[in-house]
Amino acid sequence: MNRIASMARLVGGLALAAGVLACTAVGVADNPTGTATEKVAVVPFKLLKSGHMTVEAKINDKGPFTLIFDTGAPANLLNNKVAREAELLKGKPPVLFAPYGSRGDVKIKKLQVGQGTVENVTAMVMDHPTVEIISKHLGPIEGIVGFPFFARYRMTLDYRDQTLTLEPGTFQPPDVMKEMIKSLLGTEGNGRDGYKMVSPGAMLGIVAGEAGMDGSGLVVNAVRGGSPAAVAGLKAGDRLLSLDDRWTDTPSDLLQASTTLKPGKIVQAEIQRDGTTMKLRVVPVAGF
C-alpha cells in the first residue's frame, strides 16, 4: 500500500509540474483571508480584435499593466517583467530550471482592476508563450486575471457596454492546489478508481432507474414511502426530466443535481407520465 501511495505522490507531483508547464494552474493557493473592496466598481474593459478582453491592473500600486481577463483561468498569471517591476520576486531564490520563465506562485498584496481591489491574492509567474504571441500582435499584454479575482465578487459581464460590474461578495475562492492534490492522490471513492461517492444536500426518497437519452429523462424506479418525493406525488415509472432546473437524464445527473438541494427549500421536479409533462413541488428534508 505504501508503495502505491508513494507512486501516486510521485506521479501526482509530476502531473502538477506538467500542469504548471501547461500553465494549467493547479498551483494556486489562495489566502482565504483575502478581501474584496466594499463598494460597487464598474471596470471598463477593452475588447481585442481577437475577441479577448483586457483590463488595466495595478499590482502593489505599480502599473497599470494590461492583463487579459479570463473567466476560464483558474489562476492569475503575470510575466517576469511585471513580477520584477511590482517587486514580487524579492526574496525568491533563483531557480536552475525555469521553463517558460516559470517562477511558481507569488503573493500579491493588492491587486486593483479598475476600482475593484482584492488583497492577498496569488498569481503564478511565467512568460506564457501564448500571452506573448497575443502581446506581440495586440499588446503589450503582461498576464491574465482570472478566477481568484472575479470569484470574490458578484460580477456582471457586459460586452456591449464593455464593462465588468463588481459588487462586493462573500465567496472565498477555495484552495485549488489543495483540492486538486487531494483528488489526484485521493482515496478510493474520491475520483480515483473511476468512481466518486456523492451525498445529496437533502433527502428526496427517489430511487433512480434506467437512464434516458438526449432529454428523455431517467426512469424513477421507486419512490420511498412517506418521503418528500412521495408527498409531492412522484410515482414509480415516471420519467424525471429535471430537478431544480437541472436535467436528469441519468442517475448520475440526478445525484449531481441533488448536491445543491437544501433541507426545506422547495424545488421543482419536472416529470413525464403517460405522455404528459408536469411540474411537481418537492420539499427535500434533512435525512438519509
Add this chain to the structure above:
Amino acid sequence: MLNKRGILALGGFLASLAVLGAIASAGSIRAREALVGIGPAVEVPYRLTLSKHVVVRARINGKGPFNFVLDTGAPALFITEQVAERSGVKQGDDGWGVCDTLELEGGLKVPKAKARIATPFQLEGMNGMGLAGVEIHGMLGYNILAQYRITFDMTSDRLVWRKIDWIPKSPFGIVAKEDSSGPGGLEIIGGLMKGLGGILGRKANPTLVARGYAGVVLDEVAEGKPAKLKVVLPASPAEMAGLKVGDLIREVEGATVADGPAVLAKLAQFKAGQDLKLKVDRQGQSLEITVRLEGGI
C-alpha cells in the same frame, strides 16, 4: 509561423491559452451597437469544477447534454469533434459549424450558434487526468457570451443571463488552419497529462455513487446539536432495523458523532448494500442498531 488568417484560441482552460493559430487583422470589433433592449433574466444552473472552472450544460440540436466552460479567454464556442459528430454539426467552408439549436440548462436558447470544431490540448489533458471531475466537451467563448449580460455569483448555484441587443462582430480572421503554429510548444502537455491520468487510473467522468438510504429524517441539523430522529419512514431500512423517532445518534461505525453534520459526513462514505452500525441513545438507554442501507437519494 504565424498565419495572418489563422485562428486564435485563447482557451482559458486551466489558464492556458491555446493559440491554435495566429492573430488576424480584422476590422473594428465594435461592429454594430444597437442601444435598445435587454431581455428577461434566465437563470442558468452551473457547477464549479474541481479545477475551478465555471461549467454549464447544453444540448446541441437536441443531443447531449455536453459540458462547457464559460471562457472569456476563448474567442468562440469550441466543441470537440465527437460532440460535433453526435449533434450533427458540420464544418462549413468558412471553418465554422452552425448549431441549429444550442440550449443551455435552465432554458436559455441561443439561435444559430456558430462553433469551431476542435479539441484544444488543454481539453485533452484535463479530461485525460480527470482534473475537472467531469468531462469537458468544449468552451463557450466570446461569440456566444458577448450576446448576453451575464452575472457570475459563486455564492449562488445559478448564473443570470440576459440577452442584450448587440450583435458581436465575429472575431474574424479566425479561419481553421490546422498546420498553423501551436501555442508555443505546449501541445505536448495534453498527451503527457493523458498518460499520467492513465497511470493514476483517472477518468474524465468518474461514476457517481450515492450514499446509502436508511429512511430517516433528522430534526434540526446544526453544529453542536445532537442528531435526533424526527421521522422514521414506514417500511424503510431504518424502521426494519428498529430505529425509533426520538433516538439520538451517538456513534456511527464506532466513531463518535457529536451532531447532525457529523452524522451526515460519516454516512457519506457508505453506499447501498452496506451495513451501517449505529449506537443510539433512546431515553437514556444506549442501543446498538445495524441498518442495511438501500438505494435512494
